[in-house]
Amino acid sequence: MGYSPGVVVVVYLGFTLLIRRLPIKLRGLVFLLGLSLSTAAAHAQIGIYGKLDTLRFDDNANKNTTWLYGPGVGVYDDFLHFGPLRAGVDLRGDFLYGSDQKRFRSILGGVRVAVKPPLLPFKPYVQGSIGAGGVKNTSYLTANRYSTKFEYQVAGGVDTTILPRIDWRAIEVGYGRMPGVGSGPGTPNSSMLTISTGIVFRLPWLPLL
Template sequence: MKINSRLLIVVAVVSIFFSAAASAQVGIYAGFSGAQLNPGSSTLYGPLFGAYWQKGYILNLGADLRGSFLTHNGTTFNTGAIGPRVAIKPPVFPLRPYGEALVGIASLSGGGSSSHHLNYQLIAGIDTTILPRIDWRIVEFDYSAVTSNSVNAKIFTTGLVLRLP
């Protein structure tokens, strides 16, 4: 029996598609962040909350939705953003690096004034599994810039991720 090569390619592509769809993953996370809004400014601290959805086997593609709430000495910097996420999950290596490019809104207040601006964030981090379905976000670096403002925050975060089935 002769196998048609086109049929074999179609079967392979469909199998890969259903394999990727079957491995969809949702993660809910919380972390503690520290940030400097600009060089020489005081450090702001606070929580970060979010959720991501991704699918794939080794290369995971998806989206992330997050909010951060940083404050210190009367200055607050709050953000809400959404955007694409790319993660690599090596089959035998416990570390999972990821990167994201998000866009959203930033609220900055201090010294009696408050403003809201468009915000973009470039993020890179590393997670590792510590318990089944629980990851430790070892470190995450977030470059968060605010348009129409001189804020270029550099934010470091650590926290936990709950991966849902």
């Protein structure tokens, strides 16, 4: 349902009076903020990606290392643009399998910053994420569920355009940590080093309905 012309006029006049009561410097800041937000909304960029991960999982509590492999999926939205800089959010999930019957899954969300150099086909990025990660060792008779705990990760990579709206995620390297697989306050944290590659599908911008 749309707004009546009277409501629009009242809101416009009220906003105009409010702006006029501000100091001149603050008026300029309000104008620049509004311009930045409108520009950011008009240039939002959503990407959906799939990737293949290689993860080194260091179980420091039990002093062993496991290599795991498998797919991951995710989506990002770079909704803020400042010159060549892009900033937004990222949500991802991983489903990995190890050679010693260990399984690992995680879901992470966080913020990302990317750089799109003019006239160049590649875009480096960095991001920080938090979420939950779970480990399960299927060789244990009682291991019928994941041991899910808090996880955080920092990552960086490079996307390269290969076709219109399709990027090759040439490489991503991430490092994360989570509480140890064992229990107790003195259990050492587990650490994870991830190397990934994948494909990104950049969606065309669509106005919100």
